[in-house]
Amino acid sequence: MNAPTTSSLPLAGIRIVSVAEQFPGPYATLILGDLGAEVIQVERPGYGDPSRAFENLYAALNRGKRSIVLDLKDPEQSQTFRDLIAQSDALIEGFRPGVMDRLGFGAQDMAAANPRLVYVSISGFGQDGPYRDRPAHDLTLQGLAGLIPRDGDATPTVPQLTLADVSAGTFGALAVLAGLASRSGTGRGGRWDVSMFDSLLSLGTVPLALGAAGLDAGGLGEDPGYGCYRASDDRWLAMSIAFEDHFWHALCGVLELPDLAGVGSGERLRRREEIRATVGSVIATAPAGHWDARFAAAGIPCGIVQSMPEVARDPHVAARDVLTPLDDGSLVVRQPLVVDGQRLGPRRGVPRLGEHTDEVLAEIVARRMSGQDAPPTP
Template sequence: MSTSAAAGPTAPLAGIRVISLAEQYPGPFATLLLGDLGADVIQIERPHGGDPSRAFPGLYQALNRGKRSVALDLKDSDALSACRALVATADVMLEGFRPGVLGRLGLGHDDLAQLNPALVYVSVSGFGQSGPLRDLPAHDLTFQALAGLLDADEPRIPHLALADLFAGMFTAFAAVTGVLSARNTGHGGYYDVAMFDTLLTVAATRLVPRVNALPADTLGLDPGYGFFAAADGTWVSLSIAFEDHFWAALCSALDMPDAQALSGPQRVEQRDALQSAIAQRIAAMPADHWDVALAGSGVPYGRLNGVDDILADPHVGLREMFQSIRTRDGEQQTFVRQPLLVDGIAHGPSRGVPQLGEHTAELLAEVGIDPAVVNRLVAPLSEPKPSQIY
């Protein structure tokens, strides 16, 4: 683990200010990526409770380091004016409310484009700003189910919230796209990101063949693609997708000479028998043996790692994926950085996780809000907060 290569003035997005009213997962993941790369991220939260994900400290900390928090009750006219003043200084605004909610508060795209014509306004929602499903409530599992990503015969709850994650990535992409366009045209634009749509996009290789009546491909059906248990109970993975040279190397390492010359279609046709033969051979020796015999033979191979294995992996350490920073209390916290190396620099978080409303006073003063108004807006932050999960 390394000390954070904090985003400084040379970071790719240095000088870009992002105001975010997008809570929970997609918006915070998007701003995590933008913030690590140098953007100044200001998240606006409700005064009592803040982002609902604060009720889950692990989730909140993983997504919200490196940002500044302003607590505003947008139903208060002074708070609404303060929010507009902050947006006037921004390059990007993200919001994650249901369609139409911010418009009713005077914070819709048309309202804010008059205030800041170069503002890139990104709305991230479940089903988008239009269509018959636009007002339907849903979480990640429902999006994956509706997008056809789950096994219809044996559906299981997936380990990763793919709709949240892909929506976050496309939201960050929308922000950067919009800023580039605004610099050329002076017009920021309105970007509509639907979590459901993002899943259809990433599932294109499944959908396009079907919609164009093309034959289904056999990717993933090669017998050398799957998980196999070694003699010591360790699960190992093989990921031969279709490549004959990888298959030949596997057969050589497993002493399967009769199968070595089989073509991809022949392997798929004999899949069950060949996969059984692979399983029997791998089950005969412990994983340490296969680390040498398979990985050393150039076969796409790897162990099935747990979290502790990842933390101890020297490759992960060399890539500086885990970075540590000092918090306001002098404690050390470790986070997973965004994945891009830029000119060899592993840009990561610049500060820790903000307390709710921690930066309200300084940022409102920065945009010229009257000190008496600032004091009134900050006062609720010192009151007892309800123990409520929104």
Template sequence: MKGLFDGIRVLSLAEQFPGPYATLLMADLGADVILVERPGIGDPARAFPAFFRSLARNKRSVCLDLKAAPDRDAFLALVDTADVVMEGYRPGTMEKLGLGYDVLKARNPRLVHVSITGFGQTGPARMRPAHDLSYQGVAGMIRQTKGGEPALPDLAIGDLSSGTFAAFATASALFARERTGQGTTIDVSMTDGLVSWMTPYLVPHVAGDSPFDVHDEPAYGAFRCADGTYLTLSIAHEDHFWAGLCRALGSEDLASLTGAQRRARSPELRHLIANRIARHDRSHWSTLFDRDGIAWSPLYDLDGVAADPHFVARGLFRDVATKTGSERHVAQPVRFSAYATEIRRPAPALGEHGDEVLGRIRKGRVADR
């Protein structure tokens, strides 16, 4: 089977995390993603080799100094053959390089140009430098806990969400181009995306209502088992899940409690659940909860994730041949019945495909598709 994006060429100037994640999603679906990297330096993420490799599979690499006229001209020749240019510079940087959207569009009206920035192309904070923690903070994702201190996140949600938004927006623009024949420029703001993710909290709040807080539910949380492992219960507002849990824990007298009654007694009930869970190993609860259809899951470390039989059965981890052996990757999570999603090549060395991609251009010829 062909990939969904077979025949689509993406020139990626976006570095580190958001853009590379967006182009990873597209490359796994068949897009020809060409990393345009700085000579001798490349993507700063190369300083963390395993991190870089995780996001750079299925891509090719060329080196161009966009501040030098010959290399800038070579890049523009590549633009003539491209469907997408994705970049992650601060607002105005592409214009300073002589590569603003107007210039790119004049050469290739069908081009989709995607810019990923922290705060977007407009607004008073657009030039502010920041990383993921600051984006989450300003979007209201990091709030003070009941103890008064903010709980700092481990996961770079702003990077990942903006990469996903960028891939979705790019696919949408390519779809629209098939109808109109025209490309577009896309402004992806990492903070805008996070504020969008806060919709279920912000909309009730600005309306003067109290948003539903699932953490008030006593059976929504992590619980320690007798063997020292943890499991999660994720019973939110569903009374039938609560009733099933009560039966499994031997607390049938509590099974008829409504959501409002559970939340009113949350500390007491959470303490009871914790004591019951602590009496047996996780394997005991796994068998019991799966049998009774309880909303639960193991709480894993990374070793546990990599060994989970469900993920293995789903083919979520795949080995990729490299020049020195092989390495394991996380596969494309979205599956299509009619299109391939595959890992065709490992991450490229810096500039590895320069001759392959730029050879004809440097000889004064039209670039190959």
């Protein structure tokens, strides 16, 4: 399916300025840009966003945006930045708390210049609290949030997915959307505080709430139907029967284990080691593809554990157009939302450092000369 035209996208006409680097801020603006917003990434002179040192990382998070270079400590260029903010709908910043205030671009200063501005701050621990000024990246935050699995005395495994970055970016985009919706009634965009740590805790809503009450979450992994099993070809199957007896009954039918078919979830938990060993011994007799086909036919929630290159070749990924080519032939991951059957995706490639500086500065002057200092009302 073709992507919607720019003018038909939900955020068409919205301008977002970002001085958030690395991962969470760029991920937020990636989402918003695919929804139709114009995203202007303000980068440091000389080297820009530090993630440019990792070309593929930068490209994955920053396609579809315009890049300008400004030195926010230079008086003339800082005034240019202030003029840009006065003509924009939202600002996303990712500095440590207090930095934007010291530069003269704090939330109150920017609200005075543009009351309708949605001002979003993304930081490790938020704008207050005892950890406010502590530096932290994803791994530290996941550890503090209780999300790194522990297995006795073994060294904890570094998670493959940077959940703090992704969740904070997602909540950052949500903050912009909420601010835009709120200002339609109040006339004010507001100041939104997005903490990476808080975002992780939100992902752990259920176990954290239960833990606070002194209760055990009763991990899904304790059910023999929920876990990973090795097949005869040393491939793994990820099965996710979450206490559902009807799926369990179907599984026992495929595995030809009639004596276990009537065992309910409570008894499965009590006999989990014995039952898991039995299920594992049967699955180990045939290759993963054999079981995957039979489980799919029986409607059992299960799939082969894939590597990222295998995911890229997955026929369902192709059918959903998840990987979308840019004009230069490179592939990027498409926005997951589908609007009225149409896919949302990138409309331009990855910007070179400062590629659009002259273009954007000319637009600022033109709008000022025409009296359009404030962003148009969407």
